[in-house]
Amino acid sequence: MEPSECQYPGEGVRWIHQLRKEELVAIAHEFGLDKEGRVGELRKRLSTFAQDGGHTSEISARLAELESQYAKTLEPPSWGVSPDVGERPLQESEPDLRSSQLAKLLHDAWNLAYAGDLGFATAFNMTLFMKFERNHIIWNPVFTFIDQIGRRIDMSEVHKKFEEYVLTLLTPLYEELGAEIETEDNWKKDLRSLTKRFLCRSGFPPCIKEAKNALKVWQNTDNPNLQNPVANLYICPAFRWGSIDEWQFGLERVIQFPKTRIQSERTYLLKTLAGCSTQPEKIYRLLELSIFEEHSNFTENDQFLIFSSLTGSSSGYYTLFNFLSDYWTPIRQKYGRLYNTLMWFHYIHTLMR
Incomplete structure (x- = not known):
């Protein structure tokens, strides 16, 4: 195929x-x-x-x-599959009846759970066989569900257990995928990339170590503004699990980003600083700098990007709401007393979604 x-x-x-x-x-x-x-x-x-x-x-x-992040229910439920679950070797799989129906079964179970028509315990139990599943077609909806629920409960006391669940589910798959081979099929490369990305987001120790080492290399370069040697995969875990000083280093790179470099790299770095940080003090610092300090390197588009990135998780959304509550008067004065500026509308609209 x-x-x-x-x-x-x-x-x-x-x-x-x-x-x-x-x-x-x-x-x-x-x-x-x-x-x-x-x-x-x-x-x-x-x-x-x-x-x-x-x-x-x-x-x-x-x-x-x-x-x-934005996936929603696009098809009506289709139940009635009785899967023959068992450990299967890694292989490229045609979209046969078993794989497509199993994928849809998982898809429908989670959407029913989100709608309140199925217990989440049942939906979680339906993924237990994935620890032995190696069909990449069946894995596709699992990554979507991990992403959706992880963003919704990242401030909950059960989030740590959810991360342990993700590590238990994905680690065997990642270990079996092994190192990348230049001649391997695209499906296997994509599956490995997604698996490692979600492991990193869940605190996979080898990934956090690699991310910190990569960031340290960047910090020790003679001119860190010249280029970013850190792979995009490691930027988020480096800032999420790193210290405030390491996060501040990334913020300084955004502020001092040379105009001669590709600006999409700055955009990705700023989005990561905002969206991957869970500590309120980091987010407050970024909002204060971009809104109040009139820094020439932070544009209105940057503020749009920061707001959108923060609302991608419950922790960012909650911190953004608290920031507005704490700084209501100066923010209102900043964006106009008539509340008719685009930025003011976007800020309030973001919090009311």
Whole structure:
């Protein structure tokens, strides 16, 4: 089977047609696309970009992450599958009846749980066989569900247990995938990339160690503003699990980012600083700097991006709300007493979604 015959998470475009205009503008800005035009034009522009087959692995992984973030129920439930579950070796799988129905069974179970029609305990139990499953088609919806629930409970006391669940589920798969081979099929490369990305987000110790070592190399370069030697995979865990000093180093790189470099790299770095940080003091510092300190390097588009990135998780959303509560008067004065500026509307609208 040719790689193009199988739909991987980042290759779909249906999620783009569910986005509101401010989300379309933020994503277009992130990828360096023209962010002007009507909603239909923006959706068409992003869809064309997402379907381009010449993306780098980082952009493909980012598109997959966005699809996971915005994925919603797109098809009606279809139950009645009695899967023959057992340990299967890694192999490229045709979209046969078993694999497609198992994937849909997981998809429907989680959507029923979100709707309150099925207990989450049952939905979680239905994923237990995935520890032995090696069909990449069946794994696709699992990554979506891990992403969705992880963002919703990252401030809950059960989040630590959820991270342990993710590590238990994904570690055997990642170990069996092994090191990348240049001649291996695309499906295996994509599966490895997604597996490691979600392991890193859940605190996988080898990944955190690699991320910290990569950041240390960057910190020790003669001119850290010249280039970023850290792979995109490691930037988020480095800032999420790193110290305030390490996070501050990343913030300084955004502030001092040279205009001669590709600006999409700055956009990705800023989005990561905002979206991957869970400590309120980091987020407060970023908001204070971008809103109140009138820094020439922080534009209105940067503020849009920061707000959108923070609302991707419950911790960011909660911190953004607390920041507005603590600084209501100066923010109101900043954006106008008539509340008619675009930024004020976007801030309030973001918190009311």
